[in-house]
Amino acid sequence: MGMEGIGARVARKEDKRFITGKGRYTDDMSVPGMKHAAFVRSPHAHAVIKGIDSSEAEKMPGVIGVLAGAEMTTDGIGSLICGWMIHSKDGSPMNMGDWRPLADKKVRYVGDAVAIVVADTKAQARDAAEAVKVDYDVLPAVTSAVDALKPGAPQIHDNAPGNQIYDWEIGDLDAVDKAIASAAHVTTLDLVNNRLVPNAMEPRAALGVYDEAEDHYTCWTTSQNPHVARLVMSAFYNVAPENKLRVIAPDVGGGFGSKIYIYPEEITCLWASKKTGVPVKWVADRTESFLTDAHGRDHVTTIQMAFDADNKITALKADTIANLGAYMSLFSSVVPTYLHAILYSGQYVIPAIHCNMRTAYTNTVPVDAYRGAGRPETTYALERVVETAARELGVSPAELRRKNFIREWPYQTPVILQYDSGDYEASLDAAMKAIDYDGFPARKAEAEARGKKRGIGMSCYIEACGIAPSQAIGSLGAGVGLWESAEIRVNAVGTVEILTGSHSHGQGHETTFAQLVSDRFGVPIDSVSVVHGDTDKVQMGMGTYGSRSGPVGMSAVVKALDKVEKKAKMIAAHLLEADESDIVIENGQVKVAGTDKALGWHEVALNAYTAHNLPAEMEPGLKETAFFDPANFSFPAGCHICEVEIDPDTGKTEIVKFVASDDFGNIINPMIVEGQVHGGLAQGIGQALLEGTSYDAETGQLLTATYMDYTMPRADDLPSYTVSNTVTPSPLNPLGIKGCGEAGAIGSPPALMNAITDAIGNNNLSMPATPQKVWAAINAA
Amino acid sequence: MSKVEMTVNGRAVSGEVEDRTLLVQFLRENLNLTGTHVGCDTSQCGACVVHVDGKAVKSCTMLAAQASGSTVTTIEGLASGGELHPVQAAFKEHHGLQCGFCTPGMIMAATDMIERHGGKLDEKTVRAELEGNICRCTGYHNIVKAILAAAEEMSGAAKVAAE
Ligand code: FES
Numbered sequence: 001m002g003m004e005g006i007g008a009r010v011a012r013k014e015d016k017r018f019i020t021g022k023g024r025y026t027d028d029m030s031v032p033g034m035k036h037a038a039f040v041r042s043p044h045a046h047a048v049i050k051g052i053d054s055s056e057a058e059k060m061p062g063v064i065g066v067l068a069g070a071e072m073t074t075d076g077i078g079s080l081i082c083g084w085m086i087h088s089k090d091g092s093p094m095n096m097g098d099w100r101p102l103a104d105k106k107v108r109y110v111g112d113a114v115a116i117v118v119a120d121t122k123a124q125a126r127d128a129a130e131a132v133k134v135d136y137d138v139l140p141a142v143t144s145a146v147d148a149l150k151p152g153a154p155q156i157h158d159n160a161p162g163n164q165i166y167d168w169e170i171g172d173l174d175a176v177d178k179a180i181a182s183a184a185h186v187t188t189l190d191l192v193n194n195r196l197v198p199n200a201m202e203p204r205a206a207l208g209v210y211d212e213a214e215d216h217y218t219c220w221t222t223s224q225n226p227h228v229a230r231l232v233m234s235a236f237y238n239v240a241p242e243n244k245l246r247v248i249a250p251d252v253g254g255g256f257g258s259k260i261y262i263y264p265e266e267i268t269c270l271w272a273s274k275k276t277g278v279p280v281k282w283v284a285d286r287t288e289s290f291l292t293d294a295h296g297r298d299h300v301t302t303i304q305m306a307f308d309a310d311n312k313i314t315a316l317k318a319d320t321i322a323n324l325g326a327y328m329s330l331f332s333s334v335v336p337t338y339l340h341a342i343l344y345s346g347q348y349v350i351p352a353i354h355c356n357m358r359t360a361y362t363n364t365v366p367v368d369a370y371r372g373a374g375r376p377e378t379t380y381a382l383e384r385v386v387e388t389a390a391r392e393l394g395v396s397p398a399e400l401r402r403k404n405f406i407r408e409w410p411y412q413t414p415v416i417l418q419y420d421s422g423d424y425e426a427s428l429d430a431a432m433k434a435i436d437y438d439g440f441p442a443r444k445a446e447a448e449a450r451g452k453k454r455g456i457g458m459s460c461y462i463e464a465c466g467i468a469p470s471q472a473i474g475s476l477g478a479g480v481g482l483w484e485s486a487e488i489r490v491n492a493v494g495t496v497e498i499l500t501g502s503h504s505h506g507q508g509h510e511t512t513f514a515q516l517v518s519d520r521f522g523v524p525i526d527s528v529s530v531v532h533g534d535t536d537k538v539q540m541g542m543g544t545y546g547s548r549s550g551p552v553g554m555s556a557v558v559k560a561l562d563k564v565e566k567k568a569k570m571i572a573a574h575l576l577e578a579d580e581s582d583i584v585i586e587n588g589q590v591k592v593a594g595t596d597k598a599l600g601w602h603e604v605a606l607n608a609y610t611a612h613n614l615p616a617e618m619e620p621g622l623k624e625t626a627f628f629d630p631a632n633f634s635f636p637a638g639c640h641i642c643e644v645e646i647d648p649d650t651g652k653t654e655i656v657k658f659v660a661s662d663d664f665g666n667i668i669n670p671m672i673v674e675g676q677v678h679g680g681l682a683q684g685i686g687q688a689l690l691e692g693t694s695y696d697a698e699t700g701q702l703l704t705a706t707y708m709d710y711t712m713p714r715a716d717d718l719p720s721y722t723v724s725n726t727v728t729p730s731p732l733n734p735l736g737i738k739g740c741g742e743a744g745a746i747g748s749p750p751a752l753m754n755a756i757t758d759a760i761g762n763n764n765l766s767m768p769a770t771p772q773k774v775w776a777a778i779n780a781a
Numbered sequence: 782m783s784k785v786e787m788t789v790n791g792r793a794v795s796g797e798v799e800d801r802t803l804l805v806q807f808l809r810e811n812l813n814l815t816g817t818h819v820g821c822d823t824s825q826c827g828a829c830v831v832h833v834d835g836k837a838v839k840s841c842t843m844l845a846a847q848a849s850g851s852t853v854t855t856i857e858g859l860a861s862g863g864e865l866h867p868v869q870a871a872f873k874e875h876h877g878l879q880c881g882f883c884t885p886g887m888i889m890a891a892t893d894m895i896e897r898h899g900g901k902l903d904e905k906t907v908r909a910e911l912e913g914n915i916c917r918c919t920g921y922h923n924i925v926k927a928i929l930a931a932a933e934e935m936s937g938a939a940k941v942a943a944e
Pocket residue numbers: 818819820821822823824825826827828829830839840841842
């Protein structure tokens with residue numbers, strides 16, 4: 001490892017602009033003639049649009065235009081799509097309801113966009129949006145998925161009878177039922193995985209610019225995957241052909257999944273720019289973000305785990321209803337199925353598994369991937385049922401897990417996945433040691449003496465990153481391939497540019513990707529630039545989500561570096577009159593091994609471009625491209641343990657200590673990996689303790705639409721964390737890395753809930769475990 | 782419309798703004814100081830914190846007209862002579878930022894906090910006083926670490942200066 005190479009704890013190159021206020025986010029962009037947009041949104045959860053009158057609004061100061069859905073339909077702008085086809089168990093395709101960017105016939109959730117107003121200033125646009133009169137025929141609404149599937153529920157989409165999107169299953173139901181019937185013990189739990197609002201701190205925004213002379217569009221937008229946005233806007237929404245549409249995702253202030261999707265607003269801003277002849281910028285305010293950013297989770301599950309007389313798990317059965325909201329968002333269908341159900345083996349040998357998944361439309365914001373996407377829901381159900389089983393069986397939760405751990409890899413689960421590598425016992429041991437698990441009874445007794453309730457809880461999670469390979473996911477219904485691309489350009493002076501299809505919105509790619517080059521060629525990371533987030537600069541890419549930038553994005557970089565290295569060595573061998581196999585690259589020198597014959601890295605680069613003396617037939621230049629399509633997912637895993645102390649008088653939970661021991665395979669920059677874990681833990685702890693999304697069941701109004709109502713985790717709600725790593729490299733990618741972005745949010749909620757329920761002696765507790773709920777549970781116990 | 786005049790980052794500025802214009806809008810839109818961010822509409826997130834007459838203020842919660850006549854420092858004005866402020870340097874060194882969106886507000890709130898406490902800060906106090914600043918990326922762990930490190934460095938520097 002060099003000073004700035006793989007494994008080095010290097011401070012981030014990109015920080016300078018952020019700490020000096022020079023970051024460039026979409027709302028910071030300004031182009032000549034730019035005007036501002038506001039959306040007219042439905043105040044009703046479910047209603048028929050009878051008419052729209054914008055005559056008054058059009059006369060208001062500064063207003064340039066008011067555009068509604070009918071006109072957009074006439075112009076041929078397409079409906080929003082879900083990009084992953086799921087079939088129900090009866091073989092029928094999922095029921096995808098029509099989602100117009102601007103609703104023209106019916107609105108289906110509070111916040112559904114109906115019209116766009118363009119004006120000189122943001123305030124004028126908002127004033128005029130208020131003055132647009134929409135005549136609604138209000139219909140009854142339903143917000144819970146369980147209710148939506150009941151007979152007689154309001155019908156949301158005509159082509160989805162009974163509001164069902166699909167009724168899907170995986171696994172061997174017969175085998176599972178037999179195992180349950182003959183089990184020595186069965187633990188059953190009913191669980192709710194609470195709906196969450198992602199809340200990236202930068203609200204979504206879009207700036208659409210139409211250039212009439214070139215018939216060309218540019219869109220600056222808060223996207224995690226600008227190339228996918230361009231592809232979808234071209235191929236499905238008919239905004240413009242790909243060569244006439246440039247999408248730029250500049251600095252993006254957090255995503256967590258919510259900025260993967262292509263929303264109505266960016267499409268509408270581009271279209272409105274052409275219609276009005278001016279560049280159109282829209283920036284969400286926070287309430288608009290609550291009302292329109294895709295939400296996460298929202299599962300209702302019954303889970304059963306069966307054991308034999310030796311406490312070995314014999315079967316697992318999960319039956320879930322998932323809420324997908326008013327429309328099917330881009331990846332909404334795959335989150336509860338192939339990102340959720342196929343993880344039900346967890347870290348355990350479970351001979352028979354079955355999961356049934358019904359998804360429903362409701363009059364709520366669309367639900368899609370949010371940090372962890374399906375895997376937190378699996379882990380929550382699985383790790384609460386294991387812990388509960390240990391209590392029922394009267395054995396130690398750690399030992400019950402240990403007894404059932406998978407110990408040989410690759411391991412084929414009964415639900416598609418084959419785990420690549422791992423050592424679950426190592427992370428369990430490390431976490432138990434870090435929290436002094438054995439000392440817990442003494443600490444509990446000491447707390448009891450002070451009138452406090454102490455509890456300890458753990459969670460051993462498995463996670464699947466870098467969803468792949470493309471061919472396999474294609475056969476499972478994916479509309480895209482999930483490879484990644486990279487281009488390495490070595491300049492004539494030896495500096496390097498990495499062009500990547502990954503996108504950083506906080507992950508630190510400008511540093512970690514540069515570390516790969518530094519490691520390989522000995523160039524300082526300051527001489528390496530990372531180019532991303534612009535479809536005019538990077539040819540194609542799939543973006544950043546699902547912890548894929550490491551295992552997939554960086555692997556593409558490595559493949560391109562291999563090609564560059566090969567060519568550089570050929571050039572050096574030619575110049576040094578040596579055999580190519582004797583050339584090594586060390587400390588910025590390209591040399592003949594074991595001799596003092598050497599060229600500087602920059603000399604080789606210069607020679608590639610002067611082309612005065614290259615090997616016969618070699619093309620000039622030093623630039624290579626690679627695509628990487630992994631052979632499988634990678635499988636990070638780990639153990640989180642949490643110790644809490646609860647005040648029985650107030651029900652308030654204090655996290656005394658939270659330890660995470662994670663196996664992410666090899667690590668490029670430990671500082672950045674730790675940061676990812678910290679952030680994930682905060683979101684997981686937020687879900688377990690604080691964050692709840694609530695709709696009024698009758699009117700469908702979102703009751704938690706501001707930071708006054710939705711409890712975001714703040715610094716004084718959270719502890720400092722104790723994090724560490726165990727390492728089993730992934731055999732599936734050249735760097736042996738597994739991905740680290742989501743683990744914190746996946747492993748932590750059940751650990752915390754197991755700790756709280758342990759402390760209060762009542763397992764009947766749902767997230768978020770607010771003081772009020774905990775107090776009630778204590779008093780009901 | 783109101784006429785506002787103030788000193789921002791050491792420079793005298795003025796402008797003619799709608800009465801309802803917030804200080805943050807004046808900074809971002811009139812002065813193009815886009816380092817100050819807007820993360821909410823209910824005075825909760827702190828992405829917009831600047832210093833007005835030496836005190837940390839949420840610039841989304843003050844009208845530009847109210848700030849007329851004041852001296853304002855934004856994140857762009859914190860480093861001096863090309864030298865990062867110790868809080869800025871500590872955020873970088875301790876990885877106190879990821880996406881960077883909350884960062885300007887965090888740094889402005891932290892400098893004010895350190896100054897008010899004369900560098901005598903502990904984790905509990907830092908966490909309590911960060912209550913008005915939301916970060917979704919870092920889980921606060923490294924922000925707290927960065928502020929404590931900066932406080933120590935600043936009080937060390939102050940001691941050296943006093944001796
Ligand atoms: S923007 Fe000022 S507190 Fe959120």
